[in-house]
Amino acid sequence: MAPAEKAAGALRTIGELAEEIGRPQHILRYWETRFPQLRPLTRAGNRRYYRTEDVALVRRIHQLLADQGYTIRGVQKLLTEEKGASARVPSAAPRPGQDLRAIRDTLAQALEDDRS
Template sequence: MAGVPDKAAGAFRTIGELSRETALPQHILRYWETRFPQLRPLQRAGKRRYYRPEDVALVIRINSLLNHEGYTIRGVQKLLSDERKRVSSASQGPAPAPTGTFGAGSPGGADIGAIRKVRDSLAEALADDSSRA
């Protein structure tokens, strides 16, 4: 990175901060947002952009692929799209069957009554612990 970050590694970055850190002009970062659906910084009031750490990592990767490894915009789009498909298909396996008190008879596959009983017993246990202290 060109600049020295003045924030913690996990902090959100504005477009100006990211631009300074990566030595990429702001208009390039905005353009990449239109070309790469994976790059979606948070936008708050006034459309101010806030780049999360994963957005920063993606910008650095896109920059490396485009400007150092010789990929085209379309090539990077295809690469990122293929990776997303691979990750989503790998994470989608057969869902485990519900067992125990949590049955498939209620919305979301969970028995609300059983969940409330667990919640109540936890609340009692916490109340007992706090009265002992």
């Protein structure tokens, strides 16, 4: 089955992904040794299955190397810096239930305003 025929979130084999980006499979295996962020699922016989986030990372690595002229070392540094920057940025995600409390308070205020 060709990659275009798969659902967006479907796992990709190493062959499908290699064909999609136009690189041989051994290059993807090499990238796995150089980029710790790239960890596809492995099954019996070391068959690799790339998740959606792995596919996005492979496409990004390929784009940086092929189109933007980065070296392997440069891409490693860039990805490490990005990971560090995202870890330093405080999460804007509210605590569980915080959104519900805000909605409740907004509705309570609206009811109060209607009564006045």
